Amino acid sequence: MKPYHYTIDQLYRDWRYAVEKDFVTADGKPFPYALGGHLQWGNEDRKLSLSGKPRDACLSGDGKRAAIVVDRRIQVIDTETWETIIILKGHTRPVxxxxFKPNDSNILVSSEGTDADLISRDAEPTIIVWDIDQAKKAPRLEESDLHGISKDVTAVAASKLEGLGLKLKASGQAELETALASEIDRVMAKQGISDNTRICGRLHIGHQPEIFNPSGTQMVYSPGYAPESDDTFSWDVVICSMDDFMPVLTLKGHTDDIKWSGWSPDETFLATVSFDKTIRIWDAVLGHQVHCFERDHYNWAGAFSLDSQHFVATDGQGIIRVYALHAEETLHWEFQAEGPKMWRPSVAWHPNGKLVAIGGKRDAEILLLDIAKKEVVQRRLLSGRDSKIDGEAHPMIPGRFVGVNEIKFVDGGNKLVVWVSGDGSIEVFDLSKEVKWRFARGGTEDGPEAEKWIDENGKVTSEAGSGMLVLEREGKLTLASVDFDGVRLWSVPLTDRRLGALSKGMA
Known part of the structure; x- marks a missing residue:
């Protein structure tokens, strides 16, 4: 039989939201939607238009600024007004x-050439350090100026060519204008970062990585080009000072790609999770290896507990392991959920230190685990049963590509927020009030707003997004979905602190 190939593009056209298993209330019923908590594109509080398709985004530690990647540019936005502060140019390849540096919304780092499959050896992988306030003072080349210059240069070129008996047709002039504008922009952008600190290296861009230590005094990255995936090559990790960006420590031992790295909250440890089947815990001050946990499969993600006593990690078979870092017997708990094996690349600790949320890459699985009791508290699974599949594909195939890419506890641990790839939507679960919110990608559910996103063949026309930003301020959560056609803002009320927080109730 001819093999059937199902693509991500097909998934986004076919997918329709359906729940197989949901979080349940104390009396065993699925979480209901909060009042006004079931919305889709068209119902957002506000939509921000960008100069192109966004690829990535991050939020400053104080929540005052957002940085959004649009190809080779970075659009910095004031989150009070949601107006653009500046567009940073200097990268020559997609960012x-x-x-952002913790405790300093003025300092931003960005990288290009991190993906080993995309690196051209004639261009180094580069990390750029941006001083946003300084960049605002520099002269800027506006789009109108750029096109005016390219038009003038094209006119001169056309005149010179005509003197040689060669006529540059209108279509050729338009093509030359476009090419000149692009090249002038690139050259001036490159020249504009001549005073910026630049590092030949790669940021760790796995799922929810921690680039800086909590105090913002140090940064972690991998130096130079990505090596070949081979036991004979060393995939080093560098910790550098944010004062002068000089290396403080070089950590050696990994032999394959680093999928996640991050500091313990007390900054005594740095963890690196790798495809070389090891999880390494390093002394972040002296640089020696404290633990090396060897597994049988690739490793995907990890996270430290808030008291720095435990570390949770997931591997390529979906096995979840919790390590007690200061105990004689370090493996505290090993858990594999029922059902198909899957990657589980998203991890978050609850503020109370007893609960861990894990996001899976199949059926948008969410696990809420009680680490102290070693049991599953909640489990959520989506289903592909309502998806509109053509041809030979099994109706459950879409679910295999729908995964939780980001997961985060907010509101003092009362709420869990997730962004689901494939579905392309944000969901919020209030664990204390036992209700939920959903902000759905256009066309993934029925409703009057969905018609705009459905074509004549019943296929969804909205495309893949790249994630979310979560901001707590002024009594509400602001959720920004980074979508293919811009950024949509949604809001959810925060818990009234007079009612008591979930974290206290579970203490």
Whole structure:
């Protein structure tokens, strides 16, 4: 039989939201939607238009600024007004990672050439350090100026060619104008970062990585080009000072790609999770290896507990392991959920230190685990049963590509927020009030707003997004979905602190 190939593009056209298993209330019923909590595109509070398709985004530690990647540019936005502060130019290839320095919304780092499959050896992988306030003072080349210059240069070129008996047709002039504008923009952008700190290296761009230590005094990255995936090559990790960006420590031992790295909250440890089947815990001050946990499969993600006593990690078979870092017996709990094996690349600790949320890459699985009791508290699974499949594909195939890419506890641990790839939507679960919200990608559910996103063949026309930003301020959560056609803002009320927080109730 001829094999059937199902693509991500097909998934986004076919997918329709359906729940197989949901979070349940104390009396065993599925979480209901909060009042006004079931919305889709067209119902957002506000939509921000960008100069192109966004690829990635991050939020400053104080929540005052957002940085959104649009190809080779970074659009910095004031989250009070949601107006653009500046567009940073200087990268010559698409930006693939970025992060604000903690406690300083003025300093941003970004990288290009991190993905080993995309690196051209004639261009180094580069990390750029941006001082946003300084960049605002520099002269800027506006689009109108750029096109005016390219038009004038084209006119001169056409005149010179005509003197040689060669006529540059209108279509050729238009093509030359476009090419000149692009090249002038590139050259001036490159020249504009001549005073910026630049590092030949790669940011770790896995699922929810931690680029900086909590105090913002140090940064982690991998130096130079990505090596070949081979036991003979060392995939080093560098910790550098944010004062002068000089290396403080070089950590050696990994032999394959680093999928996640991050510091313990007390900054004593750095963890690196790798495809070389090891999880390594390093002394972040002296640089020696404290633990090396060897597994049978690739490793995907990890996270430290808030008290820095435990570390949770997931591997390519979906096995979840919790390590007690200061105990004689370090493996505290090993857990594999029922059902198909899957990657589980998204991890978040609850503020109370007893619960861990895990996001899976199949059927948008969410696991809420009680680490102390070693049991599953909640489990959510989506279903592909309502998806509109053509041809030979099995109706459950779409679910295999629908995964939780981001997961985060907010509102003092009362709420869990997730962004689901494939579905392309944000969901919020209030664990104390036992209700939920959903902000759905256009066309993934029925409703009057869905018609705009459905074509004559019943296929969804909205495309893949790239994630979310979550901001707590002024008594509400602001959720920004980074969609293919812009950024949509949604809001959810925060818990009234007079009612008591879930984290206290579970203490």
């Amino acid at each position: 693939d990672g970025l992060a």
